[in-house]
Amino acid sequence: MGTEAVKKLLSTFLKERGLELSEEKTLITHIDDGFDFLGWNFRKHRNQGRRILIIRSSNKSLQSMKASIKETVLVKGKAKGQDELIRELNPKIRGWCNYHKSAMSSRTFCYLDSRLFQTLYRWGLRKHRKKGKRWVKDRYWHQRGSRKWTFCSDKEELFGPMDVKIKHHVKVIGTKNPYIDTEYFHDKQNNRKYERGYIGIRVSLCKSPGNNGLSLA
Template sequence: MEERIKQYAETIKEKGVSKSNKRKALNLIRYAEDFVIWHKDQTVVEECQRIISKWLNDMGLELKPSKTRITHTMDGFEFLGFNIRQYKVGKNQSKQGFKTIIKPSKEKISEHYEQLSLVIDRHKAAPQEALIRQLKPIIRGWCNYHKTVCSQEVFSKIDYMLWNKLRRWGYRRHPKKSKTWVNSKYWGTIGEDNWMFKTFEGNHLPKHAKTEIVRHKKIQDTRSPYDGDLIYWSTRMRKYPEMTTQKGKLLERQKGFEVTVR
């Protein structure tokens, strides 16, 4: 599919533009059966939709209308659980006159909070430690997936919602106790944070906002995990089947430069 779109790109009529630059100007990003295409000319995007529809029809498949739409990047779109949108900015902020912001989608935020709420509701009478044990992997998994984009504000918002939910959980368990008593029983201080949901033994619930934002590094076009370049993949991933974890971390710190001491 990608190559069919790139072949079409070469036929686009645009004066003074080489075929290679035409191919670069028409972008297609695909993950499994989900994909997004963008180009500065809407008619080009519409033609791509027609080409892909025909390509799929030849295999007995079709585009799902409910998941297919054409939109402007300034309006934004959803892809793989993220909201991708461009915003106008001054020329001193960006030579292009806009910047691209990627955030977790509202749908995925809602789904995540509902999942956390369901776990809490199912553990109304369970010990605090058991509740933490159930919530912890859900929070870490969601944060790890979304930590490569602009998620800090979203992480803080979810923490606030979760804090309110957990406080209600605590108040319902001890209706005859004061809120101050309940707060001191289920929350404590770790470092400079006075509102950590934690047990007396120190087992605590991680906060979304404590997750470090790590920008995604695009894989070079010519790279493959099977190309045998241990230094490149260990620098990128830290972990690689043919490289020890310790050496992978060392290569990352050295930005890929390997030093041999004799």
């Protein structure tokens, strides 16, 4: 089926629900070239002879986040103290990372964590021009748990992008329609009930005295 035919089917599907495609914002492109949508980049890559879909934070979204951090720290935060700076940064970082944690964002979070440190370090050096780098480090970075370099004080602690756990989204089965409750969610609920029941039976049999240590596979 061609792209124009798919577009026509999609337009019909949306029209039935009171929606329509924006011709100005609609783009038809090859999946190998990728496209940006809602802050993510969708693109198929070749991996060991297979073509797999990779969803990452878009470069535009990442650059926007970096610019926001830089403005908060180096432009508006020149005269601010550490605690106030942390209180302003935490909602920005936590919100952005939580939004992107369902994509393949491990490298992105690592990169953002590094750039965040560099920006804050520049802020510390500018704030204390007569002090050395080691002094600035000891003043603003301390060990918290397993992290040796945590930007924190006695009252506040900076939220780190690397602390976010990646949680991939659950794909919708291609033959199901999430817009039809009885078709999709009813089947999903039944599957969960079956899985819980199967696990319960399996555990009971494994613990049974007459089972002789055998378990069901």
